[in-house]
């Protein structure tokens with residue numbers, strides 16, 4: 001088993017409930033020593049303050065008994081929660097969610113002020129950008145926080161959400177401080193901004209990559225989604241903005257933000273950091289980077305697609321802003337071994353190229369297929385689907401994007417969750433059927449991958465889109481182990 005980094009600091013904080021209540025301009029009805037904080041009853045460790053918040057399906061106060069049994073010494077909650085809690089001393093504030101990030105940072109002694117923090121937001125490329133930042137930093141001690149989890153000094157530390165809730169995040173920051181981390185590059189989701197998960201500290205640099213259709217089950221429309229992300233680019237959250245002005249929303253944000261701005265472009269726009277002389281090849285892209293004050297450095301991005309050049313430029317612009325040398329950063333990026341499930345090349349001795357990619361949004365499907373077209377001599381074959389219990393409107397658009405850019409589209413299942421898989425496939429097919437190429441529907445993800453392997457020849461590229469690094473398929477509410485990479489290798493080997 002891989003060794004994992006701890007998720008709580010070794011140096012345990014000690015606060016009385018009264019001290020914490022005072023910090024929130026509140027009072028408490030008992031005494032006790034608090035040594036940590038958690039937001040979910042199942043994360044509580046002895047000595048924690050349990051933060052009981054109202055949720056979409058229940059009020060956290062309903063789990064105060066569980067929290068107590070796990071060793072919680074008190075509850076932070078709102079008046080509604082207080083009416084439900086009987087078993088633990090309380091600190092009551094009107095806006096418990098508003099208080100939790102500030103208090104979490106206070107409990108662990110503002111740990112993120114000990115290192116440089118880079119917050120990365122955008123619809124696509126957050127994970128890739130943080131991983132490229134880790135590679136760019138080479139021997140400097142770094143941490144990444146995001147969808148694949150947290151890594152501290154390249155060691156995994158479990159975390160679940162793309163942007164963890166503040167109690168978990170601040171504890172991880174405290175571990176990073178103990179590990180003498182110099183830079184933490186983290187993904188900042190729009191959910192996190194709306195829910196105040198990154199309140200309580202200020203990023204040194206905030207990065208905007210792009211904005212496209214996503215999460216319209218959470219945000220009421222694209223404008224609402226944009227404004228949620230734009231909040232990161234205010235003094236409450238960040239000191240400096242690094243913005244991709246090739247993206248229309250990026251251009252708008254650069255004009256809107258009150259922060260000092262550094263811009264970047266791979267598309268010939270007048271930006272502070274520019275990619276020129278871009279030379280794509282089968283394994284990645286070579287180019288030159290032009291920066292402020294006559295900086296010029298060669299860069300070799302070892303991941304295919306111009307969008308990865310954009311991600312790499314975001315890394316150089318943001319870390320140069322934080323004081324790192326662009327030439328060293330470029331040298332570090334060239335050593336990147338890639339990101340699990342992001343444009344991941346699978347080689348099991350087959351005559352065609354096989355790629356597993358986490359593209360699960362229409363723009364990502366387009367970006368991936370556009371990137372692979374110039375390096376594919378034969379046909380582009382994509383296996384694609386759409387997740388259940390999420391934004392239905394996205395499904396035909398996924399099919400449409402695939403059909404517009406691939407020669408063969410195999411529409412299949414992609415985490416149907418509790419929904420009927422055939423109905424989701426029909427939605428995706430309704431978009432895929434409009435393209436110039438061949439669109440076929442195959443029930444069952446394994447069967448669809450087998451179909452792609454069976455039809456691929458020398459010179460073709462097969463893309464298995466959607467799940468990337470993930471290890472399971474939720475079908476009728478039950479998780480079934482499934483790894484695209486393993487299944488692909490198994491099917492290639494058994495086809496030989």
Ligand SMILES: CC(=O)N[C@H]1[C@@H](OP(=O)(O)OP(=O)(O)OC[C@H]2O[C@@H](n3ccc(=O)[nH]c3=O)[C@H](O)[C@@H]2O)O[C@H](CO)[C@@H](O)[C@@H]1O[C@H](C)C(=O)N[C@@H](C)C(=O)N[C@H](CCC(=O)O)C(=O)O
Nearest residue numbers: 039040041053055056057058059060063161162163189191
């Ligand atoms: C829509 C959303 O963001 N929901 C979040 C929200 O859940 P909720 O309001 O439904 O909470 P609830 O289940 O009613 O529970 C109420 C409270 O009781 C607590 N509880 C609940 C059950 C229990 O046994 N014990 C317990 O303590 C919960 O921690 C919560 O504080 O509050 C919970 C506690 O913090 C979060 O875990 C939960 O995230 C869920 C898991 C989630 O899937 N969020 C996704 C949508 C998300 O945030 N995604 C973004 C990235 C998206 C992307 O870019 O792809 C992310 O940053 O990960």
Ligand SMILES: Nc1ncnc2c1ncn2[C@@H]1O[C@H](COP(=O)(O)OP(=O)(O)OP(=O)(O)O)[C@@H](O)[C@H]1O
Nearest residue numbers: 123124125126127128147307342357358359364367
């Ligand atoms: N800058 C970009 N522009 C467009 N597409 C991109 C970009 N970077 C990555 N992609 C595509 O999006 C997919 C997801 O990339 P990545 O995981 O880095 O994004 P993310 O923002 O972290 O996504 P999520 O929040 O859903 O985890 C990649 O596998 C690739 O297909």
